[in-house]
Amino acid sequence: MTDTSDDPHSRGGPPTYVQVGAVTPTPAERARTLVAGMVDGTLSTLALDPEGYPFGSIVTYALADDGAPLVLMSTLAEHTRNLAADPRASLLVAQGGAGAGRLAAARVTLVGTFTEVDAAAQEAATTRYLDVHPGAFWARFPDFVVHRLDIEAIRFVRGFGEMGWVEPHAFAAAEPDPVAPGELGIVSHMNDDHAASLVTMVDAFLPVDGEVVAATMTSCDRYGFEVQLTLAPTQPGGDAGLAFGRIGFEQVLGSAADARHAMVALLRAAEAAG
């Protein structure tokens, strides 16, 4: 360790990102997928007491067809009384994990106004809520009413330093990624059992500047998957390099179950190219 620099990327600037297959999920798709995959979040309302202060509380939700959160609220709850006085609110939905690592995890803030779902649609909304929260035996108690968040602005943070605004109409139109429910299983299976195949695909498809000594899958979606690459040192005794890449599937997947076939097809193409 004779390198005098503290910068882990001193090997040659920031890590490279390389990609094959053009399609990447849009921020609207990523945000919609995240919200569709969770059932709880933090509601921010404007407090009656202390008046005007933003007030955070925990809520659980289901989603309407257009991705609008449906929240079952007691008329007795602080946040419900706050919303009756001022319907402006936001719902923050954050991907799993807790503690210091949360700044690296994806989250979405849906900003808008809450209104009670009207009487004619209340039963259908309650049923939708109960489909997601079957244990909520209080859902049809008279002091519980489903409220809907009409979204006016969306902040999406994919991780540390990667963030932006998403158009509400794009969020409403986006389809949650059908691979997401099986993503963790795909990623762990590929890393645990097919690490060499990942390197074979990277070698065949990604224009990496250096020798790839290891490839770790970091995510998988309907369009493809992402990898973190360890590169051989460029000189004897030097530091290993780091790069990131994305490899697209030949066809858009309809479900997590399609991943197996798609991976085999990519691997065969890689071997044929190699």
Place this chain on the structure above:
Amino acid sequence: MTDTSDDPHSRGGPPTYVQVGAVTPTPAERARTLVAGMVDGTLSTLALDPEGYPFGSIVTYALADDGAPLVLMSTLAEHTRNLAADPRASLLVAQGGAGAGRLAAARVTLVGTFTEVDAAAQEAATTRYLDVHPGAFWARFPDFVVHRLDIEAIRFVRGFGEMGWVEPHAFAAAEPDPVAPGELGIVSHMNDDHAASLVTMVDAFLPVDGEVVAATMTSCDRYGFEVQLTLAPTQPGGDAGLAFGRIGFEQVLGSAADARHAMVALLRAAEAAG
């Protein structure tokens, strides 16, 4: 199952709560302990855009000696710009778990105003933050500043339907429970390995109306522990009963390591009484 009632407590009204040993943690102590045991939460601020809407974002924190959260913020972040225009905010800290079960988990909303820690105290505050978040290599970058939340109101929800306000001065004065870091270990050890001893203690100390067939420890703190009790049916073929109880330690514990001695002392006293 010939009982025609849907009420699991039909055996005789709501479950009993019985207690021996007077001291129970105050809501201020429970809230302070919860906040001291976590390092991340949801910040609610008043948005600049869309203007005036409450806006939720994820932050990580350390605590000042008086329990005030210290949050490291980038001057570029949405919430930092929001606070520069209006310092009113809240920080929601919620106990672990995610998903539908979150409504049953404890959480605290600390409401107040954020201010930048002044230049003279900034270095100490940054060090305090880094003690809790040693991976935050960006903490001393020039665009990162520690802000302090001066607490004006506190909402504490212990679980479903159990909630109230906590006085900020009581929160500031409360000592985090020294048993909390070891609580899960104590609870699982007692339930896994000493279930019969729990029943012995309950039989000796708690005035339960019925025969206790099982006792499960649900929490442990410096003052004592809480149990959920299964009671024998009061008539052949009837439903089992449910009760809750609290047993106080003979002395207030100074750490989780003191729990072993305290449990043994209680068990011996129970056996002597039996």
